[in-house]
Amino acid sequence: MKKLFNCICLGVFLIVSGCSSDSEDCEVGAVENPNQQGPIDGAIYKQSALDCRVPKLQVFQFNNYTSTEIKANQNTILYISEGTFQKLDGTIIDGEITFSILEMYNAGEIIACQLSTNGINSNQTVEPLLSESIFYINAEHNGNPVLMNGEIQVFIPSDNESLDLSLYVSPSCNEIECSVLWEVVPQYSVFEEPYQDASGNIILGYRAIIGELGWYSFARYNPSTEERGVLYNKAHSPYSLANSNVFLKYDSNSIGVGMFSEYDTENEVFSEKFSQIPKNTTANVIFVSKPESEFLFDSSPVVTKDGKITVTRNTKNGSERNLVDYINNL
Numbered sequence: 001m002k003k004l005f006n007c008i009c010l011g012v013f014l015i016v017s018g019c020s021s022d023s024e025d026c027e028v029g030a031v032e033n034p035n036q037q038g039p040i041d042g043a044i045y046k047q048s049a050l051d052c053r054v055p056k057l058q059v060f061q062f063n064n065y066t067s068t069e070i071k072a073n074q075n076t077i078l079y080i081s082e083g084t085f086q087k088l089d090g091t092i093i094d095g096e097i098t099f100s101i102l103e104m105y106n107a108g109e110i111i112a113c114q115l116s117t118n119g120i121n122s123n124q125t126v127e128p129l130l131s132e133s134i135f136y137i138n139a140e141h142n143g144n145p146v147l148m149n150g151e152i153q154v155f156i157p158s159d160n161e162s163l164d165l166s167l168y169v170s171p172s173c174n175e176i177e178c179s180v181l182w183e184v185v186p187q188y189s190v191f192e193e194p195y196q197d198a199s200g201n202i203i204l205g206y207r208a209i210i211g212e213l214g215w216y217s218f219a220r221y222n223p224s225t226e227e228r229g230v231l232y233n234k235a236h237s238p239y240s241l242a243n244s245n246v247f248l249k250y251d252s253n254s255i256g257v258g259m260f261s262e263y264d265t266e267n268e269v270f271s272e273k274f275s276q277i278p279k280n281t282t283a284n285v286i287f288v289s290k291p292e293s294e295f296l297f298d299s300s301p302v303v304t305k306d307g308k309i310t311v312t313r314n315t316k317n318g319s320e321r322n323l324v325d326y327i328n329n330l
Contacts, residue, residue: 040239040242040289040291041242042242042243042244044290044291045288045290048112048114048320049113049114050176052113053113053176053177054176057100057136057176058073058101060098060099061096061097061098062096062099063096063097064093064094064096064097065082067079067081070099070101072101073103074103075156075195076101076133076154076155076157078101078137078152078154079154080099080152084148084152085139085141086146086148086149087141087144087147088146088147090147092149093141093146096141096142097140097141097146098139098140099138100137100138100139101135101137102135102137102176103135105133106328107249107255107257107327107328108323108324108327109324110255111247111288111327112288112295112320112324114245114259115180115257116128116180116257116258117130117131117134117217117219117255117258118181118182118261119168119183119217120182122221125275125276126181126261126276127222127258127274127277128222128248128250128256128257128277129168129182129217129219129221129222129256130219130222130250130252130255130256131168131217131218131219132156132160132218132219132255133156133158133255134180135156135215135217136214137213137214137216139213148212148213150211151209151210151211152211153208154207154208154209154216155205156205156207156218157195157203157205158204159253161192161204163192164220165206165219166184166185167185167188167208167210168182168184168185168217168218169182169185169212169216169217170182170214170215174213174214178215180215182217188208188209188210190206190208190218191206191207191208192207193205193206219254220254226279226280227279227306228275228277228279228306229279229304229307229308230272230273230274230275230277230306230307231248231260231271231277232271232272232310233246233269233271233287233309233312234268234269234312235268235287235311236312237268239268239312240263240265241260241262241263241270243289243291245260245288245289246259246270246288246312247259247285247286247288248277248283248284248286248302248304249283249286249330251282256283258277261273269309279305280303280304281303281304282301283303284301284330285299285300285310286298286299286327286330287315294317294319295318295320295323296316296317297318297323297327298312298314298315299326301330
């Protein structure tokens, strides 16, 4: 692996500034580094994950002894039966439930909030899933945590029809501030069924039954049979996993967002590391940091192959909204 990194870095330093990392016609020269900065501790960027997620929580209130339908802003719909929630001691709650939901249906918000579709596959390694939704739910009674005493039916909108989806959760970390890693829920099915409102309007999508609070995704493994490999991204010091992230956004009708999980400090190279990116996948590699009050970001279009490297060179500054719009418009 060290020899591979050395070869990669030699190739990077032979690229002239402003020349595409995918080009074969680059002139030999040194990489200019106009974005060189002093040390960045990463505290602002780490805090931005929670700052991104919490304001997006939508809050609803209802009586626990009343059946309730909740329709969130992006058409995630939950059917909650009476008596669904109980206190931690097992007592059924006779009173008001405060219910919150965070829903995400575009790659820009997922990346800005430092989430991904990375999940554990059948070989027990990590790969980006193809997802139709990411959402988080929580409930409280008088400010206190509660447990679910029953199940909730969830509808998520999707124009992608006839998909073989499964239900995924994040058992290793299931709170709002977590670094989510998706794992399939065995023996839980996702079925295709549209939603029809009282006026007869129909929304296409999928449904599933859930039994706990926390993070959920309706997703599937990438069906590509192409040979798989590792991707790399060169981002100069002072950037590392301590203060930034690199993402891979698939060009897909479903949401595929991988998060690079390794950084080689000697060669200053981010790595996807798990050898689970299919060859010939059209995507964008996206670098994100937040050294001060604004985000710093850049992207490189890529057609993947094992050992492919992209270079973060011409970063842009902007707000969270600027970052989200930039990613969604790629």
